[in-house]
Amino acid sequence: MGRAGLTPERLTLAGAELADEAGFEQVTLSALARRFDVKVASLYSHLKNSQELKTRIALFALEELADRVADAVAGRAGKDALTAFANAYRDYARAHPGRYDAARFRLDPQTAAASAGVRHAQMTRAILRGYDLAEPDQTHAVRMLGSVFHGYVSLETAGGFSHTNVASQESWAWTLDALDAALRTRATP
Template sequence: MVPRAGLNPEVLARAAAELADEEGLEAVTVSGLARRVGVRPASLYSHVAGTTDLRLRVALLALEETAALAADAVAGRSGRDALVALADVHRDYARARPGCWAASQLRLPAELVVGSAGPRHAELTRAVLRGYDVPPADEVAAVRLLGSVLRGYPSLELGGGFDHSEPDSETTWRRALDALDVLLRAWPR
């Protein structure tokens, strides 16, 4: 429980992130968070604008956390090693922080994107692409392709999409990364 005097937007975002991970992003509401921190819902409105604001704060936190993890993971790596490191950060984060992962999938208003870690994610992906021979004109397409796999696969996996068939999800994940590596090495001209 957070002491009432210790409430501020950052503390509330972290408490909302914990709530999201434990109970799901849908549990992140003003009333749900107020119960969690032991105050009346009205007490939160001097710190956050409402449920949408809370969820967007969790999304921004998740983007910051994954960008920091990804930057550490890809530092000093290139090619396939960098690709796998970046990919594993996303998948591992989704598994460890499912509510935050769900929040990171939310569409951010344009005014929040600029100051968020979203652009840093694109920069990190471009850094990984420098280890491949992807022409500058195709960089956006390659970033979007990687983003589709790095965000889509963990989301499908968390949703149980791979629970009922063989091979297991880990084997498929590794094969998907192998295929991405081959595709990026032989990027069509």
């Protein structure tokens, strides 16, 4: 009887793929075991429980998303950086809806603190350097940007924008314009 070559990393990646194909809520140890043609109990040698699998997928997605965003904003500033950040974020959610969902998975505080979520906040602050915002305005702006990006892609992927014939892409561009303008007028002299 050959070995399937299970490792936490391979299980995490397969779980991420499964999430994109069938939705994050369909990520179960049973489904994962089927995918590797192995019995469910075998997975417990590599994962503490199903919670750990989901947490690992979440952390993996956060890293991957942070990498893409970092790549997109490198060498850009101002509205250019804002747009690159926002598009990288939205593109990731559209290309990997299951992983994006996973990135929203509730992590316990210490896991969250050690996650790439911190990089996300840092990159958002980096974007805002082009807008000359002093504290606490900068924190307010970080929260507003995070809210718009997350809210938009959540509603979009949930199909919320498909009932009118105005293209979502245009609303996205319009929203980024409005955000850029709002941030510029709030620059502290």
